[in-house]
Amino acid sequence: MTANVTATAQVRNLADLASGTVRATAAAYGYDSIGRQVQETDSGDNVPTVCTTTSYADNTTTWVRGKVTETIVSQQVCPAQGVTQAPILSDDRTYYDNSTTLGAVTLGDVTRVTSPRRTPTAP
Numbered sequence: 001m002t003a004n005v006t007a008t009a010q011v012r013n014l015a016d017l018a019s020g021t022v023r024a025t026a027a028a029y030g031y032d033s034i035g036r037q038v039q040e041t042d043s044g045d046n047v048p049t050v051c052t053t054t055s056y057a058d059n060t061t062t063w064v065r066g067k068v069t070e071t072i073v074s075q076q077v078c079p080a081q082g083v084t085q086a087p088i089l090s091d092d093r094t095y096y097d098n099s100t101t102l103g104a105v106t107l108g109d110v111t112r113v114t115s116p117r118r119t120p121t122a123p
Contacts, residue, residue: 007031030078032056036066039078051078051085057096057105064108069094091116 012026023045030039036056043049050073057069071092074085095112096105 007035007037028078034065041078043077048075049077050074050089051076053078053085055103057094057103057108059105062106064105067094067096067105067108069096069103069105 008029010026010028012024015023015025017023025042025044025047027043028039028041029037032038036054038054038056040052041049042052053072053074054068055070056065057067058065071090072085072088073090074088076085076087079085093102093114093116094110095102095114097107097109098111099105
C-alpha cells in the first residue's frame with residue numbers, strides 16, 4: 001500500500017477581452033516533500049511576473065505542520081530553493097506561542113505578525 005500526494009503543477013488561463021484580444025495568465029506551483037505549497041509563480045500578458053514563497057513552522061512532536069511562518073512576495077520567477085528572492089515586494093512573518101524565534105511552534109497560537117520593510121530594487 002502507498003500514499004501518493006498529487007497537486008497541480010501549472011495552470012494557464014485565456015480570457016477574451018472586449019478589444020478582441022486574448023489575455024493569457026499562468027501560474028506554476030512548487031511543493032515541499034510533504035505536499036505543502038511552497039512556491040507560486042504568477043505571470044501574464046503585460047503584467048510583471050510575481051513569485052510567492054511560503055515557509056512553514058513545524059513541530060513533529062505535537063504534530064503542528066501547517067502553520068505558515070513566512071510569506072515572501074517578489075517580482076521574479078521563483079528561484080531554486082535556497083536562492084534569495086529579489087526584489088522583495090513584501091515579507092510577512094508570523095510568530096507562534098510567544099516565541100521570538102521565527103519558525104518555532106508548540107501549539108500553533110499566533111502571538112505576533114510582522115511585515116519587515118524591504119526596499120525593492122529595480123529589476
